[in-house]
Amino acid sequence: MKIIESVSQASVYVADMRASGKKIGFVPTLGGLHKGHQLLMQRAREENDAIIISIFLNPMQFRKPQFLKYPSDFEQDMRVAEEINVDMIFHPPVAEMFQHVAHIDNFFKFQTAEAAHRQDEHFVIEQQDENGIDNLVRVPSNLVYQLDGKIHPWTFDGAATIVYKLFNILQPESAYFGEKDIQQLAILTKMAETYFPAIKVIGVPTLRDADNLAFSSRNVLLSDEQRRTALSVYHALKHGEHLIRTGESDAAIVLNAIKAIIAAQPLIKIDYIDIVDKRLLKYAKKISDDMILYAAFFLNGIRLTDTLIVEL
Numbered sequence: 001m002k003i004i005e006s007v008s009q010a011s012v013y014v015a016d017m018r019a020s021g022k023k024i025g026f027v028p029t030l031g032g033l034h035k036g037h038q039l040l041m042q043r044a045r046e047e048n049d050a051i052i053i054s055i056f057l058n059p060m061q062f063r064k065p066q067f068l069k070y071p072s073d074f075e076q077d078m079r080v081a082e083e084i085n086v087d088m089i090f091h092p093p094v095a096e097m098f099q100h101v102a103h104i105d106n107f108f109k110f111q112t113a114e115a116a117h118r119q120d121e122h123f124v125i126e127q128q129d130e131n132g133i134d135n136l137v138r139v140p141s142n143l144v145y146q147l148d149g150k151i152h153p154w155t156f157d158g159a160a161t162i163v164y165k166l167f168n169i170l171q172p173e174s175a176y177f178g179e180k181d182i183q184q185l186a187i188l189t190k191m192a193e194t195y196f197p198a199i200k201v202i203g204v205p206t207l208r209d210a211d212n213l214a215f216s217s218r219n220v221l222l223s224d225e226q227r228r229t230a231l232s233v234y235h236a237l238k239h240g241e242h243l244i245r246t247g248e249s250d251a252a253i254v255l256n257a258i259k260a261i262i263a264a265q266p267l268i269k270i271d272y273i274d275i276v277d278k279r280l281l282k283y284a285k286k287i288s289d290d291m292i293l294y295a296a297f298f299l300n301g302i303r304l305t306d307t308l309i310v311e312l
């Protein structure tokens with residue numbers, strides 16, 4: 001397994017792979033590899049000749065305290081990658097990916113600055129913002145101001161920017177992302193369609209534990225009772241799915257039924273629950289297309305989410 005830190009070496013590596021006719025699958029990560037990443041890597045392994053993962057803790061996506069606290073352990077990540085036969089880990093330092101950013105704090109200033117160039121329906125690439133961030137991808141308002149993006153739209157500009165840079169460098173055939181981060185997946189799918197039509201963005205279904213709780217590294221913080229309580233959210237979403245599949249097309253009725261089940265759990269504080277169209281992430285009063293049922297909630301101060309995709 002090769003470890004490459006520089007953009008120029010990564011480009012040479014990829015060019016060699018292509019010259020030998022190898023199909024490259026790519027799994028971008030922030031590090032802290034867990035079972036969810038393993039699933040993405042396994043899928044990439046099955047469908048490609050070579051797999052590259054990137055481990056890059058992208059400061060654009062975090063507030064400073066969370067960035068500093070992120071559990072990074074490169075040695076451990078290497079062991080996980082090795083088990084899955086990853087061919088190359090791209091592990092660049094921040095200065096390699098953002099050559100014009102003079103200080104790490106500039107990334108956190110970008111989050112509070114007005115996204116002046118954002119458009120309603122089209123991606124915009126800012127050549128360089130006032131903080132020195134080059135090739136800054138502004139996600140269109142119609143995709144970003146939905147679900148979690150209503151709370152922190154800049155996270156998605158950050159993810160789109162780094163994936164845009166990584167796609168340019170690594171030019172894979174396919175890239176793998178979890179359906180658990182469904183808004184990110186919808187945004188990156190659209191971004192790839194716009195700028196990288198040759199790259200296939202593949203959504204991998206949410207990994208669930210044996211009891212069906214969506215896998216999250218935060219689940220270890222839950223007691224057995226809290227875990228059972230968290231599962232009631234999954235059951236509420238499943239009930240919503242059942243209503244849709246048995247003919248209910250009024251989104252408000254489905255949404256209220258889901259909310260009622262979750263609201264009956266006193267330990268859960270609902271952040272929000274939403275039903276949106278899978279492609280456009282829009283709330284539609286009438287359900288007629290593939291839908292996403294999404295719940296974000298707090299349990300004992302821990303924020304958890306669950307997502308069900310209902311393909312019609």
Ligand code: PAF
Nearest residue numbers: 028029030058159162181
């Ligand atoms: O989902 C993630 O881990 C990150 O948002 C990604 C796609 C690696 C970009 O930094």
